[in-house]
Amino acid sequence: MSEHEPIDDHGEMPFSPDAQNVGELLRRSGLRPTRQRIALASLLYSKGDRHVTAELLHEEATEAGEQVSLATVYNTLHQFQTAGLLREISIGGQRTYFDTNVSNHNHFYIEGEGRLVDIPSSAIQVSGLPQPPEGLRVSHVDVVVRLVKA
Amino acid sequence: MSEHEPIDDHGEMPFSPDAQNVGELLRRSGLRPTRQRIALASLLYSKGDRHVTAELLHEEATEAGEQVSLATVYNTLHQFQTAGLLREISIGGQRTYFDTNVSNHNHFYIEGEGRLVDIPSSAIQVSGLPQPPEGLRVSHVDVVVRLVKA
């Protein structure tokens, strides 16, 4: 994956939600474009950046008339994550969130609502990181800004 | 709860692990100093700053010959948290960690080991926080530096 021109046959949007492109996307990630995966990917990538839990996505799929089991949603989310299409977000609490924005950025977390909002990568700067202990390297720095009602 | 001088009767250490002081500590937090709570508090505050899960603490208590049920450990951790004696740490994943260091500071998280290490509060600086959405205020900023084997 490196030097293709922006797809030029008929579009200008980075991701287009139609099955065509989603299928391509999946195929490139080594995943068979099955009906369920296409449905889930469409939901994920047709509304801009999103933060979903398995349950939420399952609900949406069901409401959209797509029949997908919750187990498959879980499987699919993890497959997408492994393929680099999603990033798992680490908020405390019980539910696991997945973010369609895979680039470097941080989050507001609205307590009591369990809602996540992106903070653009550029906005926050972290300085003064101490040296990690021997034998370890920094893989990722997560900044979560917790918000409560004013 | 507000204006008491630093405890002046006979000590200079902030927390002393013996039952005496732990009992005091609990009492001031509005918690009855029961055998179990004293045992758990002693484990928590006698070794400097610690990061524990309910299971870990339960194990330690058991090994130390104290009989405490897991349910009580959970209850106690939450009571301590409410009383401001502990802070819950938000790492993704399934387990909940509690930190005996209640002051502002951040964490290294060692993936694959599930271990937490404090980063002194002073070390890290976060700048460029965007304005939170209307009606919300920042309650806390968590920085988690994820580490992997080099």
Added chain:
DNA sequence: CTGTGTGCAAACTCTTTGCATAAGT
């Protein structure tokens, strides 16, 4: 004594897994 805390086991939530069936190439 009186009220709060504890222990146990059952319930609950979120997530994963095993295996037979269905769908993709």
Added chain:
DNA sequence: ACTTATGCAAAGAGTTTGCACACAG
């Protein structure tokens, strides 16, 4: 056809809860 994905339901981990008994004040 051959292989991989899906669905179901059951199992699993971590955590919470309800209620009888025990202990602190």
